[in-house]
Amino acid sequence: MKRVALLGMPNTGKSTFFNRITGASSRTGNWPGVTVDLLGAKILLGRNMVEIVDLPGIYDLHGFSEDEQVVRHFLENNSVDLVLIILNTTQIERQLSLVMQARQLGLPAIVLLNMADEAKKFGITVDEKKLAEMLKLPVLSLSAKYGTGYKEAHQLLGRQLEQGSPVRLEYLREMLSQDDRLETEMDEVLKRTVEVPAQLSDNLTARLDSVLLHPWFGLPLFFLVMYLTFQAIFLFGKPLQDGVTWILDHFRQSALDPLLAHFPFIIKGLLLDGIYNGVGTVATFVPIIILFFLFMAIIEDTGYLSRAAFLMDALMSRLGLDGRGFVMLLMGFGCNVPALMGTRMMRTRSLRLLTMLVIPFSLCSARLQVFIFITAAIFPARSAPLVLFSLYLFSFATALLTAVLFKKHYANTEPFILEVPPYRFPTFRQMLLRGWHEVQHFLNRASKFIVAGVVLVWLLTHIPTDVPPASSHTLAGMIGNAFSPLLNPLGIDKALAIALIFGFVAKEIVIGSLAVIYGMQGKGLMSLMAHQLDWVQAYSFMLFTLIYTPCLSTVATLRSESKSNAFMMLSLAWSLGLAWLVSFVFYQGARALGY
Numbered sequence: 001m002k003r004v005a006l007l008g009m010p011n012t013g014k015s016t017f018f019n020r021i022t023g024a025s026s027r028t029g030n031w032p033g034v035t036v037d038l039l040g041a042k043i044l045l046g047r048n049m050v051e052i053v054d055l056p057g058i059y060d061l062h063g064f065s066e067d068e069q070v071v072r073h074f075l076e077n078n079s080v081d082l083v084l085i086i087l088n089t090t091q092i093e094r095q096l097s098l099v100m101q102a103r104q105l106g107l108p109a110i111v112l113l114n115m116a117d118e119a120k121k122f123g124i125t126v127d128e129k130k131l132a133e134m135l136k137l138p139v140l141s142l143s144a145k146y147g148t149g150y151k152e153a154h155q156l157l158g159r160q161l162e163q164g165s166p167v168r169l170e171y172l173r174e175m176l177s178q179d180d181r182l183e184t185e186m187d188e189v190l191k192r193t194v195e196v197p198a199q200l201s202d203n204l205t206a207r208l209d210s211v212l213l214h215p216w217f218g219l220p221l222f223f224l225v226m227y228l229t230f231q232a233i234f235l236f237g238k239p240l241q242d243g244v245t246w247i248l249d250h251f252r253q254s255a256l257d258p259l260l261a262h263f264p265f266i267i268k269g270l271l272l273d274g275i276y277n278g279v280g281t282v283a284t285f286v287p288i289i290i291l292f293f294l295f296m297a298i299i300e301d302t303g304y305l306s307r308a309a310f311l312m313d314a315l316m317s318r319l320g321l322d323g324r325g326f327v328m329l330l331m332g333f334g335c336n337v338p339a340l341m342g343t344r345m346m347r348t349r350s351l352r353l354l355t356m357l358v359i360p361f362s363l364c365s366a367r368l369q370v371f372i373f374i375t376a377a378i379f380p381a382r383s384a385p386l387v388l389f390s391l392y393l394f395s396f397a398t399a400l401l402t403a404v405l406f407k408k409h410y411a412n413t414e415p416f417i418l419e420v421p422p423y424r425f426p427t428f429r430q431m432l433l434r435g436w437h438e439v440q441h442f443l444n445r446a447s448k449f450i451v452a453g454v455v456l457v458w459l460l461t462h463i464p465t466d467v468p469p470a471s472s473h474t475l476a477g478m479i480g481n482a483f484s485p486l487l488n489p490l491g492i493d494k495a496l497a498i499a500l501i502f503g504f505v506a507k508e509i510v511i512g513s514l515a516v517i518y519g520m521q522g523k524g525l526m527s528l529m530a531h532q533l534d535w536v537q538a539y540s541f542m543l544f545t546l547i548y549t550p551c552l553s554t555v556a557t558l559r560s561e562s563k564s565n566a567f568m569m570l571s572l573a574w575s576l577g578l579a580w581l582v583s584f585v586f587y588q589g590a591r592a593l594g595y
Contacts, residue, residue, distance in 0.1 A: 002049075004051070005084070006083075010057035017144040018039065038054065046162070084112055085110070085111050087112070089124060110160055111135065131194075232291075234384055241288055257272070269462065298431070320406075332362025332364055334365055360558070363546060375542075487500075489584055490584055495514070496514075506551045548576050
């Protein structure tokens, strides 16, 4: 089987190209010589089954940041038949160096000039034929966003794979050990093939930036955009969530209850009150999670996220971080794991560690499910978005507090460099693909952590079998009683304590655990919790869930990325202690004020 590697600088549309050319067949895997998982996919090209590997975005094949090392180690240890080098045509003068380096290494390559539509709008013209002659490599323009040029790319890719042969690894290793300079030749190639106007003509970007990057109004506008995003998620997501709840309830009553009516009590309870209630309750939040990622995709792909990093850099630098740290925090809204892995772009270890220390405080999508459930159950509909927005503010506050307290221990001397792209609006296909990937992610976790978690919770709440389920005499009750002295001052009862314990494995299990513990799902569970908790207890529980130890996947990533058990333990101890302190101050303070 032939292997093709995608190579390019960050923000060139490489991931968009990979998603479009592979469809939904991508997977993560490991390769010899590489310590991290990379995204790969197998597709049929002509007569050949081809494995396509998406390498991290890098600026320099001769560089030594962690992402650059990943690419170098991949090329040194894995046979590659062809390299697709994807350039942003609007920034070709800064990105051609990567092509020159790949050519110098003797890598069989095709140069794909992406964002050809934007280049045309800016008045940038590239003589593809002359560029190909000078580089001695095939060159093709396309638009990964709109899909133009893909047919030609497929054909060119197939022809090159038929003609080419993989480069010898021994030769590649020898060449990578050298650090030759290519600036003179690159300047000559650019001078003879590329015409760039003295001033680019995207007046819309300039007008928008004059407002959105305003030194006084920029940050308030950003937080207003985020608040309106949460309002939209609740507005459109609540009816969808109610519809999924109705379908699940109807399916249980009309199909599952009659089907399992004659099963032994323990089997029926495990299947219905355990697995179905637990997983079903979590599943009702899938529409809202999809909406969340659709809206975040719009914010990210339009280029607004990069501008948020620019706006926050002055503040973040005072905290020992930089604008990239703020971007990683925002990435953590989706999942903490890729945000932690994204710190590889930072060259100094101290900056990486400080950024990794604050990322677990990001309100990830798994926590979002818990908070949407609690706010919908306890708080009026008109105040629910505000409650959720306040938790995002707490998320930022705890991250910034952590940075302030630890910045002297992890001093940062790395300069902040950021490329701000022009404004783009993602295509409908891109947004759908983003939502589908999140559904896949949920189903993957449901098949592992969530099912196993709710089954274990059900067993703990029903053993011994001769006592009332979920009572103080069950195993779950005993565990809850053991933690009561620690959690009672926070307003967290033993049922919530059990959910928190299992939430350490995966935060999605928290809702499923509550469904199992109370033996209800959907609106019935929400109604019961509304009677058992007041708003102070509910908010204290959400604060603790927000701040305390992240999920097991995040902990494992912290260990692998930091390569330090001590750092991992520091992160866990600090987040757990801070969660207890914040929840204690809030709960006791609210009670002292008479709430």
